[in-house]
Amino acid sequence: KMSSGAADLRQRKKQNCTESDKMAPEERNKENSKLGRSPKYMLIQRFAKLFFGCLAAVTSGMMYAVYLSTYHERKFWFSSRQELEREITFQGDSAIYYSFYKELLKAPSFERGVYELTHNNKTISLKTINAVQQMTLYPELIASVLYQASGSEEVIEPVYFYIGIVFGLQGIYVTALFVTSWVMSGTWLAGMLTVAWFIINRTDTTRIDYSIPSRENWALPYFACQVAALTCYLKKNLNCSAEKFCYLLVSASTYTFMMMWEYSHYLLFVQAVSLFLLDSFALAQTEKVHEVYKIYLFSLFLGYLLQFENSALLVSPLLSLVAALMLSKCLQMNMKKGTFLSRLLKIMYIYLVLTITVTLNFLLKMFVPHKENEHLLKFIEVKLGLNTTKNFTMNWLLCQESLQAPSQDFFLRLTQSSLLPFYILVLIICLFSVTQVIFRRICGEPLKETVKLEDGRIGERPEIVYHVIHTILLGCLAMCLEGMKYLWTPYVCMLAAFGVCSPELWMTLFKWFRLKAVHPILLALILSMAVPTIIGFSLWKEFFPRIMTELSELQEFYDPDTVELMTWIKRQAPVAAVFAGSPQLMGVIKLCTGWMVSSLPLYNDDDLLKRNENIYQIYSKRSAEDIYKILTSYKANFLIIEDSICNEVGPVRGCRVKDLLDIANGHVVCEEGDSYAYSKYGRFCHEIKMNYSPYVNYFTRVYWNRSYFVYRINTVISFQ
Numbered sequence: 001k002m003s004s005g006a007a008d009l010r011q012r013k014k015q016n017c018t019e020s021d022k023m024a025p026e027e028r029n030k031e032n033s034k035l036g037r038s039p040k041y042m043l044i045q046r047f048a049k050l051f052f053g054c055l056a057a058v059t060s061g062m063m064y065a066v067y068l069s070t071y072h073e074r075k076f077w078f079s080s081r082q083e084l085e086r087e088i089t090f091q092g093d094s095a096i097y098y099s100f101y102k103e104l105l106k107a108p109s110f111e112r113g114v115y116e117l118t119h120n121n122k123t124i125s126l127k128t129i130n131a132v133q134q135m136t137l138y139p140e141l142i143a144s145v146l147y148q149a150s151g152s153e154e155v156i157e158p159v160y161f162y163i164g165i166v167f168g169l170q171g172i173y174v175t176a177l178f179v180t181s182w183v184m185s186g187t188w189l190a191g192m193l194t195v196a197w198f199i200i201n202r203t204d205t206t207r208i209d210y211s212i213p214s215r216e217n218w219a220l221p222y223f224a225c226q227v228a229a230l231t232c233y234l235k236k237n238l239n240c241s242a243e244k245f246c247y248l249l250v251s252a253s254t255y256t257f258m259m260m261w262e263y264s265h266y267l268l269f270v271q272a273v274s275l276f277l278l279d280s281f282a283l284a285q286t287e288k289v290h291e292v293y294k295i296y297l298f299s300l301f302l303g304y305l306l307q308f309e310n311s312a313l314l315v316s317p318l319l320s321l322v323a324a325l326m327l328s329k330c331l332q333m334n335m336k337k338g339t340f341l342s343r344l345l346k347i348m349y350i351y352l353v354l355t356i357t358v359t360l361n362f363l364l365k366m367f368v369p370h371k372e373n374e375h376l377l378k379f380i381e382v383k384l385g386l387n388t389t390k391n392f393t394m395n396w397l398l399c400q401e402s403l404q405a406p407s408q409d410f411f412l413r414l415t416q417s418s419l420l421p422f423y424i425l426v427l428i429i430c431l432f433s434v435t436q437v438i439f440r441r442i443c444g445e446p447l448k449e450t451v452k453l454e455d456g457r458i459g460e461r462p463e464i465v466y467h468v469i470h471t472i473l474l475g476c477l478a479m480c481l482e483g484m485k486y487l488w489t490p491y492v493c494m495l496a497a498f499g500v501c502s503p504e505l506w507m508t509l510f511k512w513f514r515l516k517a518v519h520p521i522l523l524a525l526i527l528s529m530a531v532p533t534i535i536g537f538s539l540w541k542e543f544f545p546r547i548m549t550e551l552s553e554l555q556e557f558y559d560p561d562t563v564e565l566m567t568w569i570k571r572q573a574p575v576a577a578v579f580a581g582s583p584q585l586m587g588v589i590k591l592c593t594g595w596m597v598s599s600l601p602l603y604n605d606d607d608l609l610k611r612n613e614n615i616y617q618i619y620s621k622r623s624a625e626d627i628y629k630i631l632t633s634y635k636a637n638f639l640i641i642e643d644s645i646c647n648e649v650g651p652v653r654g655c656r657v658k659d660l661l662d663i664a665n666g667h668v669v670c671e672e673g674d675s676y677a678y679s680k681y682g683r684f685c686h687e688i689k690m691n692y693s694p695y696v697n698y699f700t701r702v703y704w705n706r707s708y709f710v711y712r713i714n715t716v717i718s719f720q
Helices: 002-013 017-035 039-076 083-088 093-106 110-118 138-149 158-185 188-200 215-234 240-260 264-280 286-306 317-334 340-347 349-367 374-383 392-399 408-416 419-442 462-480 482-501 503-513 520-552 560-572 583-593 606-619 624-633 657-664 684-690
Strands: 578-580 638-642 668-671 674-677 699-704 708-713
Touching: 039 158, 039 188, 039 520, 083 158, 083 560, 083 583, 093 110, 093 138, 093 158, 093 583, 110 138, 138 158, 138 240, 158 188, 158 215, 158 462, 158 482, 188 482, 188 520, 215 240, 215 264, 215 286, 215 462, 215 482, 240 264, 240 286, 264 286, 264 317, 264 349, 264 462, 286 317, 317 349, 374 392, 392 606, 392 657, 408 419, 408 482, 419 462, 419 482, 419 503, 462 482, 482 503, 482 520, 503 520, 560 583, 560 699, 560 708, 578 583, 606 624, 606 657, 606 684, 624 684, 624 708, 638 684, 684 708
Parallel strands: 578 638
Antiparallel strands: 638 708, 668 674, 699 708
């Protein structure tokens, strides 16, 4: 019976767009004549609503971008800093991304710059890499082209142009969330509330404060645009021109998102699962959903070609799932209706798709040569408790805050801003309504062509059902890994704001309670205006003063020890020198000095991961000879010891770098429930500071300050 309903939906979809476009004005004219309103009056009213809504959306995005720029200036004093001091604010992998942007601008031509990045042998010693492919440097390529093509060299400094683009994209991000909530609720008041919650919960909605050049800050605005376009595309009774526009926007934003972030196909996989469940319960027009699947396939194919034949896209779960869905559809279409096999296929549809997906993914990984982050699969095994390991890299990843379960503070912050309670309320109402709709579909009741306010059936709107499923799936991921909250929380803001501003949601609730004392439609309209207004005033009263205090406070980020170290390297170190140390520091050295390093803070390459683990041995309990052999194997000339790592006093014992190294090296002895580090050698980073043999035979101290100790690695070993 559910399948017959799906057939009805397909038949409705196949109606000529021009017919629906002609019918819509006639229906609106009849409705307007009943209300005593002229078509001209209604046209002006709709235009005014659209104009002021768009103005509010664009203004919200621009104000957020200005807010980020102002906050960044107050935090780092960027305008009063020298270039070296500005660059030090880029830490870890952010420093690497910005360093390649600088190299592109210094190249004699754009073509030459791209060639040097794709055949890069001046960054990591003894290793030639395709930096564009391995580090997804397409944002830097675009930024450098825009900077040079726009003639901005004489107007603005490169660093301001770079961070300005990122802040501008964050403004687009907020605007897209505004539009999504507006499209779902029908009022731009929901968009305003979405933006307010997003900014107030900025700690949990974005990482822009800590890592401006990170890939997700470039990519997620495009994903938000894709979600906004997809929301509009899934709506019922959409006119032909609007549907085509939304389809083109979904296509363009999906492909751009895939090019900007190496992990984008995993997030699109979650979205594809949401659409698959939506289609399985026959709650959306099947043709529309399958058109989105085709967009995925096209984006994967084009991405594979333009990302230097990136095999990770071929073995991605997204490709396997979409191929399985397409194959299942072909089987259904080619099988004669009414037969036993066709009925069995409909019942076993979900199981069939999952089976084909897993089988295809297994076969692709077997036959396609790939380096698809094998450490990621091992990490998932250990995270789920399916395996244990002493491996340094795995345990180090498990200790990262972003890869642990979210803390209670996260939920407390969302509750204090009233976001979490309203999200749970909206989610429960929508879930119950969707469950009712699915039950009706099973009983053979068809979906209504148009859902009116008085019907109180918010669960029949496909775009609402999609967002409910999507936020639940993202929420499950966020409950496992705190870093996933940056994907989940923005859509929590959007869904909660839509719900409290939607008369349909309140009407759905009143239908269940069967209100008779007050007219339910009138009460729903009143609450959809009153509740968000009350929330807005309470948020304004409590959080606006805090935001203004943030912008007025002059914070100071200054790291004199790192500035002194970079200055010494630029003045004293040979141009051909290779530096070894922690990957995070090596990224800053590469950016600030341009010198070659032995490792980088990148975690998508097995060779680099092994390098990082080997060089981290300078903080372990191993002999001077062992460390010397490791460093010389990477042609390192200088070693930098960081006091903050060597004398680290972490909040969680067992998660410090030196503790993880002791576990990996088997230097931990357990006695009576306590663990102790034991080795016949002292900790290298401590012993080397003592300046006694054999350490002085292998290493010579050439510079030090409060935070860093720099040693030249002797090419000739003297034993005296």
